[in-house]
Amino acid sequence: MEQITLALAKGRPAKKTITLLEKTGEHFPELTEESRKLVFHNSDQSIKLIFVKAVDVPTYVEKGAADIGIVGKDNILESLADVYELLDLKIGKCKFSVAGKANHYPADNQKLTIATKYPNVAKKHFKQKGQPIEIVKLNGSVELAPLIGLADYIVDIVETGDTLKENGLSILEDIETISTRLIVNKASFATKAAEVNQFIKQLKSALE
Amino acid sequence: MxxxxxxxxxxxxxxxxxxxxxxxxxxxxxxxxxxxxxxxxxxxxxxxxxxxxxxxxxxxxxxxxxxxxxxxxxxxxxxxxxxxxxxxxxxxxxxxxxxxxxxxxxxxxxxxxxxxxxxxxxxxxxxxxxxxxxxxxxxxxxxxxxxxxxxxxxxxxxxxxxxxxxxxxxxxxxxxxxxxxxxxxxxxxxxxxxxxxxxxxxxxxxxxxxxxxxxxxxxxxxxxxxxxxxxxxxxxxxxxxxxxxxxxxxxxxxxxxxxxxxxxxxxxxxxxxxxxxxxxxxxxxxxxxxxxxxxxxxxxxxxxxxxxxxxxxxxxxxQGKAIVESGIDLIINYDKAKQKVALESAYQLRNEGLQVLTYLFDEKDTNRPPSTYIVNYTNDEQQLIIENKTITFASVNELVSQCLAVKEAK
Missing domain, CATH: 3.30.930.10 (Bira Bifunctional Protein; Domain 2)
Known part of the structure; x- marks a missing residue:
């Protein structure tokens, strides 16, 4: 059997995935909470685990640097990566929404300014609606943008809606739901079919 | 700039x-x-x-x-x-x-x-x-x-x-x-x-x-x-x-x-x-x-x-399958007095399909590409060097056949 490389996003989804993997009998002896290493192997060396930034997981997988990735749908959508998306791990559930100030009414047919960390997602959504927009790409505290007049609306991930509420924003519409997905490189799916399918099967059984 | x-x-x-x-x-x-x-x-x-x-x-x-x-x-x-x-x-x-x-x-x-x-x-x-x-x-x-x-x-x-x-x-x-x-x-x-x-x-x-x-x-x-x-x-x-x-x-x-x-x-x-x-x-x-x-x-x-x-x-x-040869086959060094025979052998060897560069002897010039053979035409002798082995030869024809024989053997 050939070794497969698994890219995980640091943080909560990684922890849950590793718990799932341990349930299926795959252990990563060197992996501990405090470890700052980025590469780990399981006991029989059949899986190489690498930790990368969530937004980079689709890139690693698309380019074949990792065979399999586990990452939020938000990052997959934003990256426009050409990969297979084979499994929903049903963790990290949230949604993409458009939000704004409650009493903000831009004139009809006006170009809207949208602040977001996810320009591709925002563009695609408003293009489908036929609404011209201008994107302001931000890297954090997106909720601030409508409050200080930087943007009409924001497109962002909403989990509980508390952050929006506390900042006086409300959801205008939902774009789509998000959860953690398993993605696979298209070449690996062809050339390492047995290993990849075995891994997916294991993970699936752990999910049930 | x-x-x-x-x-x-x-x-x-x-x-x-x-x-x-x-x-x-x-x-x-x-x-x-x-x-x-x-x-x-x-x-x-x-x-x-x-x-x-x-x-x-x-x-x-x-x-x-x-x-x-x-x-x-x-x-x-x-x-x-x-x-x-x-x-x-x-x-x-x-x-x-x-x-x-x-x-x-x-x-x-x-x-x-x-x-x-x-x-x-x-x-x-x-x-x-x-x-x-x-x-x-x-x-x-x-x-x-x-x-x-x-x-x-x-x-x-x-x-x-x-x-x-x-x-x-x-x-x-x-x-x-x-x-x-x-x-x-x-x-x-x-x-x-x-x-x-x-x-x-x-x-x-x-x-x-x-x-x-x-x-x-x-x-x-x-x-x-x-x-x-x-x-x-x-x-x-x-x-x-x-x-x-x-x-x-x-x-x-x-x-x-x-x-x-x-x-x-x-x-x-x-x-x-x-x-x-x-x-x-x-x-x-x-x-x-x-x-x-x-x-x-x-x-x-x-x-x-x-x-x-x-x-x-x-x-x-x-996958490390790229095989690129950076060097060339042969370098001829010669003293000015041997110019005619050196250049003639270069022509002959090139005619046989070998890659050849010629240089006038110059102690200071060390900037030369790697080569499989070296030929030296000095005022006193002419020699062919292959992998630290020195072979002497009498004529251009002999040099050409020596080189080709080595190439063939590879």
């Missing part, structure tokens, strides 16, 4: 270029053994030609130029279409090309050109032709030293036939294609449920992404979702082509992928793409396009494929 960053695209250094040339030589040799003749198409093509043909290159991706008469031209965005237009043969014709194609996209602004090496077989719509073209792709990959690769075999008609029955609008069709393309089983199910299709049709579409893998298994699965005679025909076509491939002895390299949808809508029959270990994108794509010719006024059955040369170069580099 202003510094210009060279595009890292390709051909930017000598080693890369050498490797590309080796690759291209391999293509030429192999394509020729299957009876293909090399052609080239114009770098500039009519924008209108691409514009008027449905299902080809995205118009935004073409690089346009306006000539002095105001006509819009594009830099060759693809080779298949001009070849299909050019082809006037009534009997079957086998053509191959190694050409640069030009496209631009917002995502990859730095990559406007890439090299394609491909073949087109016109005038033969037999399944034996389908199989032969696929075998040629496999044969070439083997020539390049790749062992772990897979050719995904599908059929343009399978998906088209199912979708026709579903009667989707353009945006629904795009969404469905995206889901099938990414084998997104999670989202395809609710999407199809919402469309309110007949049960057997919905079930069939939903199963398409997973119709993948071992040909025997996939064929068994596919038989269960056949809805009508034309789907039956499509499946039979795949089975027949696969059977020929089995007789060619390449079954190990084939997987079926009925969820394979090519972005080029002109494909009408068998379609296929090839994947190498660790290269995320297909290194080759191709298929049968029997109706493209019709758009130029003459329907000719045709099948072809193209390699993405840049991906192959990348793969060879990555």
């Amino acid at each position: 202003q510094k210009y960053v060279l595009s890292q695209n390709k051909n930017s250094n000598v080693e890369d270029f050498q490797m590309r040339e080796q690759l291209i030589t391999t293509f030429k040799n192999r394509f020729t053994t299957y009876g293909y003749k090399q052609v080239r198409t114009s770098t500039f093509e009519q924008y209108d030609m691409y514009g008027s043909i449905t299902g080809t290159v995205n118009k935004d991706e073409m690089i346009k130029v306006i000539d002095t008469s105001g006509k819009v031209l594009v830099l060759r965005p693809d080779v298949t279409i001009p070849l299909a237009r050019m082809n006037t043969a009534t009997t079957n014709q086998r053509l191959f090309y190694v050409l640069d194609v030009f496209r631009q996209s917002i995502e990859q602004i730095d990559q406007k050109e890439s090299t394609q090496a491909g073949v087109e077989l016109f005038g033969d719509n037999s399944l034996e032709a389908d199989a032969e073209v696929i075998v040629l792709a496999i044969h070439t990959l083997r020539d390049l030293g790749f062992t772990n690769f897979k050719i995904e075999l599908g059929h343009a008609g399978f998906f088209k036939e199912l979708v026709q029955q579903a009667d989707l609008n353009q945006s629904q069709l795009e969404t469905l294609k995206t889901y099938i393309h990414s084998k997104n089983l999670v989202e395809i199910e609710p999407f199809l449920n919402e469309l309110r299709l007949a049960d057997d049709l919905r079930n069939a579409i939903q199963l398409i992404p997973m119709m993948y893998g071992n040909p025997g298994d996939v064929i068994t699965q596919a038989k269960q979702i056949i809805l009508n005679a034309s789907m039956q025909q499509v499946l039979q076509n795949i089975i027949d082509v696969y059977d020929v491939l089995v007789d060619y002895g390449v079954a190990d390299s084939i997987v079926l992928n009925l969820g394979l949808i090519n972005n080029m809508d002109y494909y009408s029959g068998i379609i296929f793409q090839g994947f190498l270990d660790n290269v995320g994108k297909p290194v080759l794509m191709g298929g049968r396009y029997d109706h493209l010719g019709k758009q130029f006024g003459k329907a000719t059955p045709a099948i072809g494929f193209a390699f993405e040369v840049d991906y192959l170069v990348h793969a060879l580099n990555q």
Whole structure:
């Protein structure tokens, strides 16, 4: 059997995935909470685990640097990566929404300014609606943008809606739901079919 | 001084270029053994030609130029279409090309050109032709030293036939294609449920992404979702082509992928793409396009494929298979007094096909490329040095035969 490389996003989804993997009998002896290493192997060396930034997981997988990735749908959508998306791990559930100030009414047919960390997602959504927009790409505290007049609306991930509420924003519409997905490189799916399918099967059984 | 960053695209250094040339030589040799003749198409093509043909290159991706008469031209965005237009043969014709194609996209602004090496077989719509073209792709990959690769075999008609029955609008069709393309089983199910299709049709579409893998298994699965005679025909076509491939002895390299949808809508029959270990994108794509010719006024059955040369170069580099010789065969050092005999031997050796550089003796000059042999013509003696062994020789002829003997032995 050939070794497969698994890219995980640091943080909560990684922890849950590793718990799932341990349930299926795959252990990563060197992996501990405090470890700052980025590469780990399981006991029989059949899986190489690498930790990368969530937004980079689709890139690693698309380019074949990792065979399999586990990452939020938000990052997959934003990256426009050409990969297979084979499994929903049903963790990290949230949604993409458009939000704004409650009493903000831009004139009809006006170009809207949208602040977001996810320009591709925002563009695609408003293009489908036929609404011209201008994107302001931000890297954090997106909720601030409508409050200080930087943007009409924001497109962002909403989990509980508390952050929006506390900042006086409300959801205008939902774009789509998000959860953690398993993605696979298209070449690996062809050339390492047995290993990849075995891994997916294991993970699936752990999910049930 | 202003510094210009060279595009890292390709051909930017000598080693890369050498490797590309080796690759291209391999293509030429192999394509020729299957009876293909090399052609080239114009770098500039009519924008209108691409514009008027449905299902080809995205118009935004073409690089346009306006000539002095105001006509819009594009830099060759693809080779298949001009070849299909050019082809006037009534009997079957086998053509191959190694050409640069030009496209631009917002995502990859730095990559406007890439090299394609491909073949087109016109005038033969037999399944034996389908199989032969696929075998040629496999044969070439083997020539390049790749062992772990897979050719995904599908059929343009399978998906088209199912979708026709579903009667989707353009945006629904795009969404469905995206889901099938990414084998997104999670989202395809609710999407199809919402469309309110007949049960057997919905079930069939939903199963398409997973119709993948071992040909025997996939064929068994596919038989269960056949809805009508034309789907039956499509499946039979795949089975027949696969059977020929089995007789060619390449079954190990084939997987079926009925969820394979090519972005080029002109494909009408068998379609296929090839994947190498660790290269995320297909290194080759191709298929049968029997109706493209019709758009130029003459329907000719045709099948072809193209390699993405840049991906192959990348793969060879990555797998450490790249063999590039940086040195040369022979260096001749000589004293001025021996100039005549030194230059004469250089000429003779070059005539025999050896790579030769000549230098006047100069102690200070140490900046010389590595070479297999060194020849020294000093005022007192003449010697040939091979791997620390010194051999003396009497005449130019003797030197030439010594060098050739060593080269032969290697």
